[in-house]
Amino acid sequence: MMAAHSYYSLRYGTLSPQRIVDTAVLLGYKAIALTDIHNTSAVPDFVACCRKSGIKALAGMEFRADGRWLYTLLAASNAGMHEINAFASACHLSHTPYPPRPGTLSHVFTLYPLRGISPENLQENEYIALQPHEVQSLFSSPFRSRSSRLILWHTVTFDGKEGFELHKILRAIDLNTLISKVRPFDLADPSQVFLSSDDLLNTCSAFPSVIRNTERLIERCTFDPDLASPKNKKTFTGNAYDDKVLLEKLALDGMRYRYGAHDSTALRRVQHELEIIDKLRFSSYFLITWDIIRYSLSRGFYHVGRGSGANSVVAYCLRITDVDPIGLNLYFERFINPKRTSPPDFDIDYSWKERDEVIDYIFKRYGHAHTALLGAMSTFKGRSIIRELGKVYGLPKSDIDRLVHQPESLLAKDSVAAHIERVGARMKNFPNLRSIHAGGILISEVPITCYTALDMPPKGFPTTQWDMYVAETIGFEKLDILSQRGIGHIQECVAIIRETHGLSVDVHRVDEFKVDPLVKQKLKEAQTIGCFYIESPAMRQLLTKLKCDDYLTLVAASSIIRPGVARSGMMREYISRFHNPGGFQYLHPIMEEQLKETYGVMVYQEDVLKVCHHFAGLDLADADVLRRAMSGKFRSRAEFQRIVDKFFLHCNARGYPDTVTQEVWRQIESFAGYSFSKAHSASYAVESFQSLYLKSYYPKEFMTAVINNFGGYYHSWVYFNEARRLGAHIAVPCVNRSYYKTRLLEETIYMGFIHIQGLEERVGKGIVANRELYGPYAGLQDFLGRVAAGVEQVVLLVRVGALRFTGMQKAALLWNVHLYFGRARPLSHLRSLFNMPVKAYTLPVLEQDALEDAYDETELLGFPVSLSWFDMLQTGYRGAVMSHNLPDFVGKKVRMAGQLVTLKYVKTVKGELMNFGCFLDYHGRFFDTIHFPDRLKYYPFRGKGVYLLLGTVVTEFGSPGLEVEKMALLPLKPDPRAAD
Known part of the structure; x- marks a missing residue:
């Protein structure tokens, strides 16, 4: 054998x-x-x-x-x-x-x-x-x-x-x-x-x-597994009839909650969906999802329901989603159709703090034997292959870096490098490591080990040994339970408002937020830093270009920002048609009929489905295969090619000109791996409005919550900067005021101990716990006697300014700290009735330079707080033009000074590297830059800091930017202690 x-x-x-x-x-x-x-x-x-x-x-x-x-x-x-x-x-x-x-x-x-x-x-x-x-x-x-x-x-x-x-x-x-x-x-x-x-x-x-x-x-050996029939849990109640009855009751009750008791349109849609759901035996899938939502709502957890299931009115009535499919005219066949063999997918987002409890509930509710997280398989590909091979062949890191970024410089003259290139080609796409899918969960009718062995990764839940593609192939449909920081900061902001103002803000009043004048103004001005999904430089530029101030435009923007649409040129085309709806011709009357809402541009996954079905004549099942392939959720290349061939065959049979067919296909292809469903974009837009409402009316509370939930598009210092711009005073950590995470106290945001690099979590949390138990620290000796921290940890606190409540300068504090640790420490760090005072010494007055504090803050917090980067420059030059003046200088050459925020690396059609930069001017306002390959070659980025920029102001659809010709990193004043 x-x-x-x-x-x-x-x-x-x-x-x-x-x-x-x-x-x-x-x-x-x-x-x-x-x-x-x-x-x-x-x-x-x-x-x-x-x-x-x-x-x-x-x-x-x-x-x-x-x-x-x-x-x-x-x-x-x-x-x-x-x-x-x-x-x-x-x-x-x-x-x-x-x-x-x-x-x-x-x-x-x-x-x-x-x-x-x-x-x-x-x-x-x-x-x-x-x-x-x-x-x-x-x-x-x-x-x-x-x-x-x-x-x-x-x-x-x-x-x-x-x-x-x-x-x-x-x-x-x-x-x-x-x-x-x-x-x-x-x-x-x-x-x-x-x-x-x-x-x-x-x-x-x-x-x-x-x-x-x-x-x-x-x-x-008679092993002959079933690789086709559905394998998810078949019923929720124990039998299909009771599932049908329960789902109908819940849907109709929910319809009255969502639409009122007399909405005939909603009733017809609900009844139609229920009929198909029952016919395709998807009732249990909906009920299991409803059960999970019911549990999380009972725990006070906020969620966002996404995925193709969000096109369903039944899902909306069950409170699985908060997107009204009727109001948004969501394409029903995208969600479910009689030819579909698998249920729609539900993506449920929770706060990163609460997701694990929801997963734990699912395992307990449906049984550990029948439940598992979905695995994923990482493969050897791209740069990772070269780096792994370089290490085992003993190449120095510098050569590995060159082989990754400039292979042509080594391949021709280095036999080892050439060998690595050949071996790497053989290893490409080899499985490398088993890991965990971002949020997929399987709930099986029979024990999950009938189909796979299970691993126990650090996440702590049993995980399948195969991935989502295998799961789908053999008849499983996953339920995605995901986490995101956006929900976390919305929840925390609401909690801070309740704590500081005694107000209860209902973030589900989204219909009011959509028409709120202040919210609409902030959206139109792209004042969206910290707001979920609409804070990136590219998204803020798009909002500006669209002059977006309404929900439906934001829904479209949330989808056309995706790379495929942008790269194909259709994002620019959409913006142009948006501003001039009468100034273009539709490719074909069917495109006008099906895509009038989006000006003939395919924006959503549903649009691909519509075009394939109505323009090319594919049936809904074939159109959905193509749509799924475009989304990266279908791996049968042969099946995909069959549908592609059918698309062109049908278009030819219908007599379309080749140029029209090819252009329609080009637009469809641009969606590959990147498209959103309209329901998905609408769900994101709802969350964006919730964030923007909170930021508009409770800016300091909102920015505090954003900082504490991490995971935004930017580094934390950008959010502290935004909070300062919105009127907050930013204070470095203080042992008598700060918590482990950042805290808002009246108009001041006190940085949390979590931000001090090198400070142990045990020490940071211990400072807060001792203070809450025994009250504020009375002085240095009181602090040192009560907190279990070694000299190195206390020195970090001194350097960052966390002991400034003592009124002593840093130099004196450091002297006394070392003196304290030079003697025997008390046996207990609990409050003592017999703390012996440290012998006092009279020190000379030691000068303290603000620049020293800024350097300490930069080292320990990642950025200066008491000064800005601009204050630390050797030059007093702040730029001839500020961000808000750029529209007045379009077409003109200007000099600007900007603090680098973030960089985006892009390759041109010729394979050359270019950059898009995002900067802050002296007043803390954003501006964007473009760095073409010929300029970037001579004037590359050289790390974080403030840059002097020379370039021409350009604009597109009212969004200005600086096309950089030259730039230089401006030098900082030296640390005064460096000369000692």
Whole structure:
């Protein structure tokens, strides 16, 4: 029997499942086994390949301990694969080693290495795997008289000498060592290459009974998994009828909540959807999602419902989403249609602080045996391959960097570099590591281990060993439970408002926010820093170009900002048509009929569906395949190509000019991997309005919440700057005022201890806990006696200014701190009745320079607080033009001074590198820059700081920018202490 390790034996195997099967067929095998090391990731793909090729598939798993082969478990049936997966999962989930013997597994054959067990200890269904190179040793082995328990077993890991070298490289990467230091023990035997069926049988011709045993074992294996039928939990209540009744009741109750009792349009839509949901047996999927939402609402958690399911009125009525599909005219067939075989996907966003509790509820509610996080498979690709290979070949980091960024400089003259390039090409897209999908959860009708073994990653929840593509292929539909920081800062802002003002803000009053004059003004001016999804430089430019001040325009903007639409030129076309709706011609009357709302431009995924269906005449099922492929959620290349061919065939049959067909297809193609559904964009726009409302009316509270939730587009210092611009005073951490996270106290935002680089979390939280227990710190000695912190930690607090409440200068504080730690510390850090005072010394007056504080703040907080970057410059020059003056200088050359905020790297059509920059002027206002390759080559960016910029002011649709010709990083005043 030939048994293969695929390249899913991570950093070990070198063969794809398809390659294994194709080669086995060529070599004359009627059956072949896949026994990857510690995983069953490739089993579904392997079985599918075998079925297409007409070869019998056997499958199992190889188990090892410290690199040594313990045994291989081979599934005798589908129940056997369940047992193997369950056995492996039990070890993985409990982080326990594999036992020396697996115990009784009723539907599994256990295969041991020749010297792994004594003949008399073999149990029923246990065998010895005799490898070809071991056959000769059988003449003197005790197993010669027990040949009925022997089978012929040949493991394949690579194909020939080059394959062995690739295997060796993978092992070096896995062991994080040089290739020259990989030990033979760490490698597969070089004999683990393909043998023809005849050659393999010939190796054991002296023992025909072993061959017969092997053939009988193959016959006894009846593993034949179902790779097609739906596998999600089938019912919510226990039977389909009760599911239907419950869903109908909930939907109608919800309809009255959303639309009132007498909305006939809503009633017709709800009834129509319920009919199709029941017909396609999707009721349980909706009810399970509703149940999760019900739980989270009961806990006071805020959520955002997205995904194609947001096109459903039923989902809106169940409060899964907050987007009204009728009001937005969302395309129903995007969500569900009678030809669709899989339920719509729901993406539910929670705050990053609450998501894990929701996931924990799902596991407890639906059972750990039936629930798992969806895995993901990272692959070797791009720069990561070069870096990994460079390390194992011993290249210095400088050469690796050059090979990554400037390969042409090394490839021609360096044989090692050329070899790395060749090996990298072979390794491209090899599986590298198993990880976790961003939020996918599977809830299975039968135990999940019927289909996969489970891992236990640091996240702490069982995770499948295959990814979303395999899950979909074999009949699973995931539910995405995601987290984002935007929801977190909305919730925290509401809490701060309640705490500081005693007001309860209802962030669900979105219809009021959409028409609020102040909110509309802020949106139109792109005053959106900190607001979810609309704060990036590119998005703020787009809002300015559209003069966006309404919800529907923001919904469109949230989609056309995506890279595919922008790169295709259709974003610019949309803006042009938006401002001049009568100044263009539609490509075809059908495009006008279907895309009038978006001026003939495909903006949403639904638009692709509409065009494919109405323009090209594809049925909805085929159109949805194309739409899913465009979204990166469909991996069958052959199926995709079939639909593409059908698209062009239909267009030709309808008599469309080739130029029109090609342009329509070009626009469809631009969506690849990047498009949003309209419901998705609408959900994002709702959250954007919520953020913008809070920022408009409670700016300091909002910015505090944004800072505390991290994860925004910008570094924290940008949000502190924005808070200062909005009227807040920013204070460095203070042991008597600050919390571990940032705190708003009246008009002052006190930075949290979390922002002090190098300060231990234990110390920061301990300062707050002690203060809340015993009151404010009375002085330096009181603080030192109460807080469990070493001298290094206290010095950090002194340098950052956190002990300024004492009224002492830093130099004096440092003197006294070191004096304190020079004597024996108290045995307890609790408040003491007998604290002995430290002997007082009279120090000379020590000068303190504000610039010293700024340098300390920059080192410890990441940016200066008491001064600005501009205040630290050697020059007093602040620029001839400020951000707000740019529209007055269009077409003119100007000089500006700007603090670098962020950079975007882009490659031109010629493959040259260019940059888009975002800066702050002296007054803290943003402006944008363009750096073309010919200028960037001579005037590159040189890190953070303030730059002097010379360039021409340009504008597009009213959004100004600076096309930079020259720039230089302005020098700072030296730290006064540097001369000491």
